[in-house]
Amino acid sequence: MMMLQVVVSAQDHIMCIQTEREALLQFKAALLDDYGMLSSWTTSDCCQWQGIRCSNLTGHVLMLDLHRDVNEEQVRYISGEIHKSLMELQQLNYLNLSSNDFQGRGIPEFLGSLTNLRYLDLSYSDFGGKIPTQFGSLSHLKYLNLAWNSLEGSIPRQLGNLSQLQHLDLSYNSFE
Numbered sequence: 001m002m003m004l005q006v007v008v009s010a011q012d013h014i015m016c017i018q019t020e021r022e023a024l025l026q027f028k029a030a031l032l033d034d035y036g037m038l039s040s041w042t043t044s045d046c047c048q049w050q051g052i053r054c055s056n057l058t059g060h061v062l063m064l065d066l067h068r069d070v071n072e073e074q075v076r077y078i079s080g081e082i083h084k085s086l087m088e089l090q091q092l093n094y095l096n097l098s099s100n101d102f103q104g105r106g107i108p109e110f111l112g113s114l115t116n117l118r119y120l121d122l123s124y125s126d127f128g129g130k131i132p133t134q135f136g137s138l139s140h141l142k143y144l145n146l147a148w149n150s151l152e153g154s155i156p157r158q159l160g161n162l163s164q165l166q167h168l169d170l171s172y173n174s175f176e
Contacts, residue, residue: 014047014054014055014056014057014058014059015044015045015047015059016045016046016047016052016054016059016061017058017059017060017061019088020046020059020060020061020088020089021044021045021046022085022088023085023086023087023088023089024041024046024049024052024061024064024085024089025041026083026085027082027083027085027086028041029083030080030081030082030083031078031079031080031081031082031083032078032079032080033078034079035074035075035076035077035078036076037050037051037066037068037076037077037078038050038051038066038078046061047059047061051064051065051066052064052065053065053094055091058091060089060090060091061089061091061092062091062092062093062094063092063093063094063095064086064089064092064094064095064096064097065094065095065096066078066096066097066100067096067097067098067099067100067121068098068099068100069099070099077099077100077101078097078100078101079100079101079102079103080102080103081102081105082097082102082105082108082111084108084110086110086111086114087110087113087114089114090114090115090116091116092114092116092117093116093117093118093119093140094117094118094119095111095114095117095119095120095121096119096120096121097121097122097125098121098122098123098124098125098145099123099124099125100124100125100126101125101126102125102126102127103126104126104127104128104150105127105128105129106127106128106129106130106132107122107127107129107131107132107146107151108132109132109134110134111132111134111135112132112133112134112135112136112137112138113134113137114138115137115138115139115140116140117138117140117141118140118141118142118143118164119141119142119143120138120141120143120144120145121143121144121145122145122146122149123145123146123147123148123149123169124147124148124149125149126149126150127146127149127150127151128149128150128151128152129151129152129153130151130152130153130154130156131146131151131153131155131156131159131170132156133156133158134158135156135158135159135162136156136157136158136159136160136161136162137158137161138162139161139162139163139164140164141162141164141165142164142165142166142167143165143166143167144159144162144165144167144168144169145167145168145169146169146170146173147169147170147171147172147173148171148172148173149172149173150173150174151170151173151174151175152173152174152175152176153175153176154175154176155170155175
């Protein structure tokens with residue numbers, strides 16, 4: 001009788017999921033990246049791209065961290081539109097797009113469908129309009145920072161549904 005043994009070593013690497021890679025490339029295509037923040041987004045494995053972290057077990061994208069580092073000597077940021085392809089990243093639990101320039105666009109409502117989010121930072125990014133009521137569906141959210149934008153209107157009562165929330169910053173906006 002022959003016994004087959006499978007050994008997984010630390011060198012084995014789970015590659016990113018193809019549909020999530022394609023979603024990230026659609027997201028990139030809708031952005032203006034004049035400073036090359038996304039220049040590493042060319043290889044076949046999106047888990048190796050700058051600003052991306054994946055699960056070592058499943059290859060799902062867990063983190064998208066594209067904040068502008070204001071301490072860098074060379075100021076680099078992204079602008080443009082946040083593409084709805086991000087909805088493909090259903091395991092995403094960390095999203096940081098702070099200190100970018102979204103040119104007064106509204107915060108996309110579809111971000112409220114990323115129900116695994118625990119951390120969402122869109123501060124200092126020149127978002128306008130209202131806070132999407134869909135954010136009330138982010139039941140795992142622990143951190144929400146929307147400070148220093150041009151948000152207006154009233155604060156949606158649906159944010160009261162966020163029972164896990166530990167940090168909320170809505171300062172320096174134009175709420176009623």
